[in-house]
Amino acid sequence: MIIKNGLVIDPASGLSEKMDLLIENGIIKEMASLITKEGEEVLDAAGLVVAPGLIDTHVHFRDPGFTYKETIHTGALASAKGGFTSVICMANTSPTVDSVPVLKDNLSRASKEKIRIFQAASISCNLKGQEETDMDALKEAGACGFTDDGIPLLNAEFCFHAMEKAAKLNVPVSLHEEDPSFIRNNGISHGKVSDALGIYGSPSIAEESLVARDCMLALKSGADVVIQHISSGISVDLVRTYKKMGAKLHAEATPHHFTLTEDAVLEHGTLAKMNPPLRTEKDRQAIIQGLADGTIDLIATDHAPHSKEEKAKPITEAPSGIIGLETSLALGITSLVRPGHLSLIQLLEKMTINPAKLYHLPYGQLAEGKAADLVIFDENECWTPTEYASLSSNSPFTGTPMYGKVKYTICSGKIVYHD
Known part of the structure; x- marks a missing residue:
């Protein structure tokens, strides 16, 4: 296959120029201003951006255990539609991914899909925070x-030991930062909106207190520590401060946290409920600033499918979380690139090479000899999400016009999605 006339953007090398790509046997064989070769399929990318396939460090495919919400297969389809060629699944399935047999079963089933699906294992057995899994095995x-x-992880010593172990194994440890002792109703920020709803929500101190602790533990342990789905401006400040001190910290921002505020709960109800x-708008702006200055180096969806019946429950009973794979790139372009907070190459850096480096994946870049994992998109096309490849549709962005339309997703040299 020859991909012709596209604007090729590669954050790993800083490349941004119009050129052709020759793909053979799943590998980028040649990158040049003009490539002609008889007998090759030609994909004309004129007017489109050609970038490395996107990588998401934080998805829930609900498989095994909750396959009425999502399966590995439907999750893979949603990923491809959103431009993702590699994703990392979380471990909170049923059974939990805390043993080698469950891990191997997941990876075996995932290997049959057309994108690359990786699996994180749990730190503690059955997510109880008490007994460490066999991380070596x-x-x-x-x-x-x-x-x-x-x-x-509420036990600081347990958390620190897991970090030390992860550092020895040279793999990241990713942390969900919410101290439940501060929270009465999760999923809604404690503030003006929760007051308007007549409930006591989740104050930002619930996140900030654990982020402060774990930034210190990261500094002392030397581990690559990921602060997941950051929501508070103070948390961003903490990560920034400890990074300067030498901690190997990484932070994820989700598209919903840099796009929406607590006010969305009044408009969208349970579809805007997440953990x-x-x-506040002040927190949202602090997250955008953290993305702009590199404090936050990952954009991850926290793709969290739930059924319509579950999300139809009262706001204090409905589960938290939204789907995000199919709107992530567009929300980044709409909320970050078009207003001038990030350049397109900076946005793509946080969705390709940064996650690849963190997880030691040989993907996330366009170069001769590298895997032909690509996303081809129109950054200026306005579209409105109405239906999804995901098994679930729990998103506050349904019906919202946004810019940046994925036209093709190519994984290992094969077209796995086209618009």
């Missing part, structure tokens, strides 16, 4: 990192 069996995502919750 899980890493050996293919776990790309460790996380109890969805559940915070950690949407917070």
Whole structure:
């Protein structure tokens, strides 16, 4: 296949120029201003951006255990539609990914899909935060990192030991930062909106207190520590401060946290309920500033499918979380690039090479000899999400016009999605 006439953007090398790509046997064989070769399929990318396939460090495919919400297969389809060629699944399935047999079963089923699906294992057995999993055996069996995502690690010594172990294994440990002792109703920020609803929500101190602790533990342990789905401006400041001190910290921002505020709960109800919750405009702006100055180096969706029946429950009973794979790139372009907060190459850096480096994946860049994992998109096309490849449709962005339309997703040299 020859991809012709596209604007090729590669954040890893800083490349941004119009050129052709020749793909053979799943590999980028040649990149040049003009490539002609008889008998090759030609994909004309005139007017489009050609970038590395996107990588998401934080998705929930709900498989095994909750396959009425999502399956590995439907999750893969949603990923491809959103321009993602690699994703990392969280461990809070049923059974939990805390043993080698469960891990191997997931990876075996994932290997049949058309994108690359990686699996994080849990830090603690059954997500109880008390007994450490066999991290050596899980890493050996293919776990790309460790996380109890969805559940915070409340025992500081336990958390520190897990960081030390992860540092020895040279894999990241990712942390869900919400201290439940501060929270009465999760998923909604404690503030003007929760007051208007007559409930006591989740105050930002619930996140900030654990972020402060874990920034210190990261500094002392030397581990690559990911502060997941950051929601508070103070949390951003903490990460920035400890990074300067030498901690190997990484932070995820989700599209919903840099796009929406707590006011969305009044408009969208349970579709705007997530952990950690949407917070104030001041917090949103602090997250955008953290993205702009590099404090936050990852954009991750926290793709969290739920059924319509679950989300139809009263706001204090409905589960937290939204789907995000199919709107992530567009929300980044709409909320970050078009207003001038980030350049397109900076946005793509946080969605390609940064996650690839963190997880030691040989993807996320366009160069001769590298895997032909690409996304081809029109950054200026306005579109409105109305239906999804995901099994679920729990998104506050349904019906919202946004810019940046994925036209093709190519993984290992094969077209796995086209518009």
